[in-house]
Amino acid sequence: MSKIVTDVVCPFCGTLCDDLEVSLSDDGKEILEVYNACAIGAAKFLHAQASDRITRPxxxxxxxxxxxxxxxxxxxxxxxxxxxxxxxxxxxxxxxxxxxxxxxxxxxxxxxxxxxxxxxxxHGSTLIAVQDVGVPGCTLGEIKNRADRVVFWGCNPAHAHPRHMSRYSIFPRGFFTGKGAKSRKMVVVDPRCTDTAKTADIHLQLEQGRDYELLSAIRVAFRGEKLPDVVAGIPKEKIYEVADTLKEGRFSVIFFGMGVTHSLGKNHNIDIAIAVTRDLNDYTKAAIMPMRGHxxxxxxxxxxxxxxxxxxxxxxxxxxxxxxxxxxxxxxxxxxxxxxxxxxxxxxxxxxxxxxxxxxxxxxxxxxxxxxxxxxxxxxxxxxxxxxxxxxxxxxxxxxxxxxxxxxxxxxxxxxxxxxxxxxxxxxxxxxxxxxx
Ligand code: SF4
The missing domain is CATH 3.40.50.740 (Rossmann fold)
Incomplete structure (x- = not known):
């Protein structure tokens, strides 16, 4: 009979999933299987006991x-x-x-x-921006239960945080959101057509390194002011659509990754992403969160x-x-x-x-x-x-x-x-x- 350890926390990415189950050999010394983890999380447990592991300095x-x-x-x-x-x-x-x-x-x-x-x-640039202008934050639990507008900006959780969308942000049944992806609108902003972008309701495929301009344009669109025909490669109609989508939600959240923190503009990109979140709070509840890696x-x-x-x-x-x-x-x-x-x-x-x-x-x-x-x-x-x-x-x-x-x-x-x-x-x-x- 193998032994099962429950409520194990995955020590791989910043999602820190805390629902893993690990089956051990009879003597409790060997890890046999890892349940509930994504592929990268499970691999960390299963490779921990590799036979070629170095055990002495x-x-x-x-x-x-x-x-x-x-x-x-x-x-x-x-x-x-x-x-x-x-x-x-x-x-x-x-x-x-x-x-x-x-x-x-x-x-x-x-x-x-x-x-x-x-x-x-x-995310050093994120920390600098937060020191500069503060941050409207929340917990992943609040997002799971309340967020009906979810933006992934310059990040690709389908690969980097594989259970993020299923545990917290897109797919779970939230107390106030109802069940499944249809209860939430998902916007992805990324110059690449990533696997996350492929599942989005709206994908803004902006030009590389022009995040600051697009974030500024969204602030303009919130106020219904005039925009040029195209900003950062995105037609203005699309920008107004995204602005309206976010304003109409009951709770919007912006997740962002290294596509914004380490592209042109760095901490200033985050300054203005925080400003977008602050502006959005004039219309609805909104928060912003970095997708931390380790x-x-x-x-x-x-x-x-x-x-x-x-x-x-x-x-x-x-x-x-x-x-x-x-x-x-x-x-x-x-x-x-x-x-x-x-x-x-x-x-x-x-x-x-x-x-x-x-x-x-x-x-x-x-x-x-x-x-x-x-x-x-x-x-x-x-x-x-x-x-x-x-x-x-x-x-x-x-x-x-x-x-x-x-x-x-x-x-x-x-x-x-x-x-x-x-x-x-x-x-x-x-x-x-x-x-x-
Ligand atoms: S998403 Fe995957 S790697 Fe990240 S904490 Fe959860 S199981 Fe581990």
């Missing part, structure tokens, strides 16, 4: 080969690297729990690091927000928190050769950073904490495998709507393997010993 040798080392040796290398650095960069923090993020913050403060998370290459990137911003006052790009090198994206952001620091060591946890900058930044990482003393072999481990000097959060250890994570959810442990990690939090605590203790010596 390893250090790169002069000739480029790896040599296994103990956790104590890895702790010692990491602590000495921090102690000898004038300006270490501690990056990542999005695929781990808030408990580890908290210990990491303390460590960053003690060693005087610059701390940045993956928002720096995704399952706990939101938590990283929350933890740093309450500890330092800033959600990313936090510079602690002067003994207090400074924040100036563009100056204190990971890529800018690497490209300007301003950091002298690199630490990565809970992300894969080797895969996501520009090539020039990755080359800089390869030339620095560096440690990568990751259960997997990744493009980042391929350029780091020490690789420390750890337990999977949400599979082998629980802890708190924040969903994309800023709701904290307690993830569940499903199986034990390989014997002797540390968690992110345990490893960071050991490094923190060792750094204090070195500093006091």
């Amino acid at each position: 390893r250090r790169r040798q002069e000739d480029g080969t790896w040599k296994d080392i103990s956790y104590d040796e890895a702790v010692d290398y990491t602590a000495k690297m921090f102690a000898e650095s004038k300006k270490p960069l501690m990056y990542g923090w999005s695929s781990t729990n808030c408990e580890a993020q908290g210990v990491g913050s303390e460590l960053g403060e003690v060693v005087g690091a610059v701390m940045d998370n993956t928002a720096t290459v995704c 399952y706990n990137v939101t938590g990283s911003g929350q933890v740093w927000g309450w500890q330092f006052g800033f959600p990313f790009c936090v510079d602690l090198t002067r003994g207090f928190a400074r924040y100036n994206p563009g100056e204190t952001s990971a890529n800018d620091l690497l490209m300007r050769d301003e950091v002298d060591s690199f630490f990565s946890l809970g992300s894969d900058p080797g895969a996501h950073f520009p090539n020039e930044s990755v080359k800089k990482i390869a030339n620095l003393p560096s440690v990568c904490i990751d259960p997997h072999i990744t493009p980042t481990t391929a350029v780091c000097k020490v690789h420390v495998p750890v337990a999977f959060v949400g599979i082998e250890v629980g802890g708190c994570a924040y969903r994309m709507d800023n709701v904290p959810i307690e993830t569940r442990k499903v199986v034990d990690p390989p014997e002797g393997m540390l968690t992110d939090e345990e490893f960071l605590k050991k490094v923190l203790d060792r750094v204090r010993e070195i500093k006091e010596a």
Whole structure:
């Protein structure tokens, strides 16, 4: 008889689905099946116990080969690297729990690091816009039960957040919306004809990089003012139609992704998307929400927000928190050769950073904490495998709507393997010993 663990939270994307069921072998050690998850969520659980998994830390040798080392040796290398650095960069923090993020913050403060998370290459511009103009927000539960107008702007949940539409935004029966997709009108704004766009009631296939103009035009259309015949490649009739559709709804929500945050205009695109939402509240209830990617990137911003006052790009090198994206952001620091060591946890900058930044990482003393072999481990000097959060250890994570959810442990990690939090605590203790010596 296999054992079933219920109410498991998926530690993959910011949707943080909390209804998974995982079947285990008789002895409770092996994951056999994952129910209710999408393909990418299920794959994370099923690959966690791959036979070629690295279970002990390893250090790169002069000739480029790896040599296994103990956790104590890895702790010692990491602590000495921090102690000898004038300006270490501690990056990542999005695929781990808030408990580890908290210990990491303390460590960053003690060693005087610059701390940045993956928002720096995704929704950092959103965070800047929210600081500038505020945000009319809500929870995914409210959207499920109330939203009858749903806009996906520059995002493709059919691929990136596969259960978002079925759990919260389009298909579920809402308390006030009734059942199924017909109870909601769906608008997609995307230069590409994505799988999400194919299911929309209205697809605005705007010209690449002209989001700001189209958002401005929607504000004009709300007020019934005159528009040019075509804006951003969209005929004015279509823009008036979308404006009227949103105004006629009882509850409208705009979800947006990196198609807006990292195209021409960046945080100003979000400023004006928020202005559209604010304007819409003159006619009906409206809210806006970023489609956060990593399952706990939101938590990283929350933890740093309450500890330092800033959600990313936090510079602690002067003994207090400074924040100036563009100056204190990971890529800018690497490209300007301003950091002298690199630490990565809970992300894969080797895969996501520009090539020039990755080359800089390869030339620095560096440690990568990751259960997997990744493009980042391929350029780091020490690789420390750890337990999977949400599979082998629980802890708190924040969903994309800023709701904290307690993830569940499903199986034990390989014997002797540390968690992110345990490893960071050991490094923190060792750094204090070195500093006091
Ligand atoms: S939508 Fe996201 S959180 Fe939900 S099962 Fe898929 S990957 Fe996991």
